[in-house]
Amino acid sequence: MALRTIRLQGDPVLEKHCKEVKEITPRISDLIDDMFETMYAESGVGLAAPQVGILKRIVVIDIGEGGIVLINPEILETSGEQTGYEGCLSLPGKSGVVTRPDYVKVKAFDENMEEFILEGTELMARAICHECDHLDGKMYTEMVEGDLINNEDLSSEEDA
Numbered sequence: 415m416a417l418r419t420i421r422l423q424g425d426p427v428l429e430k431h432c433k434e435v436k437e438i439t440p441r442i443s444d445l446i447d448d449m450f451e452t453m454y455a456e457s458g459v460g461l462a463a464p465q466v467g468i469l470k471r472i473v474v475i476d477i478g479e480g481g482i483v484l485i486n487p488e489i490l491e492t493s494g495e496q497t498g499y500e501g502c503l504s505l506p507g508k509s510g511v512v513t514r515p516d517y518v519k520v521k522a523f524d525e526n527m528e529e530f531i532l533e534g535t536e537l538m539a540r541a542i543c544h545e546c547d548h549l550d551g552k553m554y555t556e557m558v559e560g561d562l563i564n565n566e567d568l569s570s571e572e573d574a
């Protein structure tokens with residue numbers, strides 16, 4: 415496993431549409447391992463492949479309940495609303511207020527290309543939406559209500 419370099423906002427790779435994964439190759443397995451290692455090293459709760467420069471539809475999430483891999487994720491259903499601070503490892507040190515669904519149901523494939531359904535509420539719902547947006551070249555900053563603030567002015571931070 416190895417740490418990957420996190421691409422920062424302004425890097426064109428973060429604005430591109432990512433391609434579907436067709437099969438798990440050793441390179442993809444290594445990428446997934448590296449994404450987890452990189453996310454944990456940065457104390458993030460989520461990371462999408464384009465954030466390490468790879469234009470593939472792969473996301474890793476860990477909100478403190480164990481690591482989850484979402485390959486080719488497809489959001490099937492959302493409901494409710496939550497408004498709160500959100501950050502991103504591609505924009506270190508900043509946070510902004512974003513409104514997201516409070517419930518998300520997503521279909522994806524795991525690291526063995528087995529299809530599964532994941533339901534998430536609260537932070538998990540927010541993380542799924544945030545990371546899936548990365549796969550379509552979108553940063554949370556497009557949705558921020560008001561100004562970005564510096565994390566030292568926040569009591570807690572959760573970057574994805």
Ligand code: NI
Pocket residue numbers: 501502503504544548574
């Ligand atoms: Ni992000």
